Amino acid sequence: MTLHFDRSRATTLLQRLGSVIGLVLLFVVLSIMSPDFLTTGNLLTVLRQVSINALIAFGMTFVILAGGIDLSVGAILALTGAVTAGLMAAGHGMLLAATAGLGLGLLLGVINGALVSWGRVAPFIATLGTMTLLRGLTLSYTQGSPIPVTNSGFALIGGGYVAHLVPLPVIWMFVAFIACGFLLRGTVFGRHVVAIGGNEEAARLSGVRISPMKLAIYGLSGLLSACAGIVLTSRLYSAQATAGAGYELDAIAAVVLGGTSLSGGRGWLFGTLVGALLIGFLNNGLNLLGVSSFYQQVVKGIVILIAVLLDRRQ
Numbered sequence: 001m002t003l004h005f006d007r008s009r010a011t012t013l014l015q016r017l018g019s020v021i022g023l024v025l026l027f028v029v030l031s032i033m034s035p036d037f038l039t040t041g042n043l044l045t046v047l048r049q050v051s052i053n054a055l056i057a058f059g060m061t062f063v064i065l066a067g068g069i070d071l072s073v074g075a076i077l078a079l080t081g082a083v084t085a086g087l088m089a090a091g092h093g094m095l096l097a098a099t100a101g102l103g104l105g106l107l108l109g110v111i112n113g114a115l116v117s118w119g120r121v122a123p124f125i126a127t128l129g130t131m132t133l134l135r136g137l138t139l140s141y142t143q144g145s146p147i148p149v150t151n152s153g154f155a156l157i158g159g160g161y162v163a164h165l166v167p168l169p170v171i172w173m174f175v176a177f178i179a180c181g182f183l184l185r186g187t188v189f190g191r192h193v194v195a196i197g198g199n200e201e202a203a204r205l206s207g208v209r210i211s212p213m214k215l216a217i218y219g220l221s222g223l224l225s226a227c228a229g230i231v232l233t234s235r236l237y238s239a240q241a242t243a244g245a246g247y248e249l250d251a252i253a254a255v256v257l258g259g260t261s262l263s264g265g266r267g268w269l270f271g272t273l274v275g276a277l278l279i280g281f282l283n284n285g286l287n288l289l290g291v292s293s294f295y296q297q298v299v300k301g302i303v304i305l306i307a308v309l310l311d312r313r314q
Contacts, residue, residue: 019258019274026278030285037288044167048235050280051169054273055228056247057254058180059109059221061272064255065184066217067197067264068123072112073225073251074244075134080105081229082138085147085239094154102226108134109222113215131248139241146238158235169231176224181269183220193217197264253300254279257307278303 030037056073063070084101088094108130115126149155160168184190192213195203204210228247233239257275260267279300286296 019271019278022257023274023278023281026281026285030281030288034285034288037285040165042284042288044165044170046280046284047170047173048167049284050276051167051173052228052232053247053250053254053279054173054276055176055224055231057251057258057272057276058176058269059224060248060251060255061180061258061260061267061269062184062193062217063123063221064252064260064262065197065264065267066193066214067200068116068214068217069127069252070109070112070218070221071124071127071248072108072131072134073221074247075131075138076105076108076222076225077229077232077244077247078239078241079108079134079138079141079229080226081233081243082142082147082239082241084230085149085233086141088149088151088154089147094151098154098157098230101230102223105222105224105226105229106219107222109219109225110215112222113218116218117211117214142239142241144241146240148238149233154234155237156234158231158233159237169235172227172231176227177269177273180224184269189213189216194265197266199265250279253304253307256304262308 027038036042056077060070060073080101083104084097087097087100112123112127112130115121115130116123119126121129156168157172158169162168162171184193192203192208195206195208196210196213200210225244229244232243236243254275255267255272256262257278258267258271258273259275260271282300282303283296286299291299
């Protein structure tokens with residue numbers, strides 16, 4: 001029997017395992033350097049913090065797999081969170097407010113998709129424009145002041161626990177991961193996303209409806225950003241006008257660290273989850289070690305640059 005070495009498949013496997021190996025090594029190093037790192041309380045706290053970035057990054061994975069980018073996710077988070085809190089402050093029920101916030105996130109994502117597919121605007125420019133626009137709308141809606149949340153039921157979404165131990169945001173993160181994983185690997189929609197990112201023209205000739213697909217892809221990103229906005233607003237007991245600032249960069253970093261190619265067509269959702277965990281545990285470990293926040297940004301930037309350079313070499 002002859003064994004054939006598939007270099008392309010081996011390279012892809014190595015790239016995927018690289019993020020997992022990196023996470024394991026990070027765990028080992030931080031466990032040795034800080035005795036507080038592996039405590040149950042600390043790990044659950046980090047998972048709760050990671051959940052927000054992971055929710056956004058799951059949607060970003062679909063966008064990047066399709067060869068796009070979405071810089072508006074943090075702004076969508078802020079506006080949907082503010083609208084949700086504002087509706088409850090005006091006397092509306094939690095269910096109506098949350099549904100309105102999710103619907104708004106979906107609509108804003110579809111608008112991004114329309115600009116990219118029908119308007120023929122480059123994804124970077126289109127979402128940069130909507131990011132700036134939505135930031136302005138959020139500041140106008142909130143008048144720059146926090147909108148407090150007084151609904152105790154809503155506060156449980158981001159601040160509650162399961163069995164008095166596991167934070168609810170961690171549950172939402174894994175629910176979203178399972179749902180998005182099935183959507184990506186178990187449906188025609190997911191296969192079309194990968195096909196568009198691999199070769200859009202070939203996908204078009206194969207019968208894939210490119211424009212509706214891009215509307216759906218960016219709509220999904222907007223919806224998951226709204227989910228993150230609702231969870232964050234609930235956890236903070238208020239909607240902040242500046243919420244989500246810089247979250248788009250952390251989401252992109254999580255996707256890239258997880259092994260998804262910025263050129264599209266290649267990646268996996270589990271890698272995105274690992275990438276989000278890498279960023280979260282790296283930040284937590286540096287805090288436990290007393291590293292200045294200024295140097296934390298330097299370390300995170302170096303890690304992201306290494307990941308991007310490795311992606312380009314692949």
